[in-house]
Amino acid sequence: MSTEAVLLVAAALFGIGVYGVLSQQSFVMLMMGLELLINGALLALVVLWARAAGGNPQGQMLGIVFMTVMAVEMTLGFALITGVYRVRRADITEKLRRLKG
């Protein structure tokens, strides 16, 4: 369980997340890609906290901030998806052609 192995796993999760964010048409699937991005970043943060920062508690604090960001992004993302669907009847990104309204 070397640092490199864990960072490799984090990079893999991040790469899959980038693929998901760029390729998915549906809003909800796009958000799942975003979740994977933050997942990978969180894993990289914690392995560096454990191996390279000597257990500095501020590293764990940053991890808590990451999880707060995850929660906030998902909540507002779902609320906006609901709102956009009600006004524009759009559930995939292709249907939103204009930013106005």
Added chain:
Amino acid sequence: MIEGTLVDAAFWLFAIGSVVAGFRVFRTDSMVRAAFYLLASFAGVGGILVLLGAEFLGMVLILMMAGEMLVMAIVMVMFMMNPAGLNPMTMVHQNRTAAAAGLAAFVVLAAVGLLGPFPDHPVPEPAAATEELGIELLGDSMLVFQTAGVALLSTMIGAIVIAGRKGRYGIADDGSEEPPLQPDEEPVR
């Protein structure tokens, strides 16, 4: 931080499971299964976090993600065309570009991870990570803690305002639309 072959085996199990589950999120037809594959990916990452010594972070991640993925599965059923995967379909755009970008991101980050000169400064044993986190949360990082709390509260209020049934401009079932700029114009769309 604990060592040993059992820990290594567990780590590889969690790691491979997490990456494979993360990949299957975008390859499965059933949307509810996609949400639960993402949950499996998060559970794997939570397990690795516990193995690394951040017990509280790992278990709280698993706890949070159970609720989040349930809500995601419900939202999938609300908005996706094919929640049970009964008809195979792919809804992707710019697939090749996205795959290339994902691969490029992985290669760059893996290079940084493998070649970067990270200092070797492990957590001192015995580690009371949870206790240190608690003291940090309510001590030096109290401002961060309070800001996160207020941010979460405003998120909750904002989400209810945006998505509530009584929308900003009327009942949502009628399509709560903004009133037009001039009284007799068409509403803004």
Added chain:
Amino acid sequence: MRPYLGAEVSLIAIGVTLIAGVYLVAVLDRVLGAAVAGSPIRTRLFLAEPALSAAQLLIQGRRTTERPDAAGWVFAPALFLGLAAVALAMVPLAPDLVVADPATGFVVFSAAIAFVMIAVFLHGWSPNSPFALHGAYRYAAQALSFQIPFLLAMLATALPAESLSIVDIVRAQEPLWNVVRQPMGLPLYLIVGVAVSFWGPLNLPDGSDLADGTSVEDSGMARLLWKLARAAMLVAVAAMGAAGFLGGWFGPVLPGPVWVLLKTLLLLVVLVGSGHLLARVRIERFVTIAWAILIPLALLNVFVSGFFLL
């Protein structure tokens, strides 16, 4: 490293406890039902009936629906049972007699309770049947509502212990049990404890008004396994209530583990009896109560117990 039981002993211990606990829940259900209804308590029949009905379910034929999610349908009861085992593994019988005592045992227990949402949703989604999905959605509303009061009620027990480990939480009750120190804690915990395993008054996902809700298409072994899992989770919730609120292994004459079993039995009687004494609550009413009444009460509980500690 805290002392804990070895792997083989732990598996056997949890297995035996779950089987005994589930049988006890079934017998208690019948005994309390007869006592409340005023009919005679036929001891031999009640002791034999759970085994008989289990055998009848085992020989029942397997039933399937059109295009179910077969993997999910099989996975859901297994996941539920596994979560009950994990939750039960956190309960200590004595300071050195516990299956697992991680430093964040409270969070592991709460994560196991949270994952039950996933198991019930899968169980309702997989048969591809409307009543089952209806039950799954009801449990989603119910579970998301009771999570916060559950966490807060249990969190108040961690305050005197200044630790998240269950063994420390029990040890901190040596001077005074938590049910006396935090009087609002145990009733809150019992209310949401009934909701976790959707028993009795909160049996909304599997309710008879939905023709058995998420279990509507189950038959045979799968049905038996789901009932077992629900009863097992009830046992785990009762055991954790005994450890967190009723002082675990502390008691005058008998040895520690016997006290844990007695206290678990007391809470089981309360939880199972609630099914025969209270009518089923409507989902809208329960959700409103959970968000508008239980959360403020649980927060008040935390504030008051914290105030008395400072």
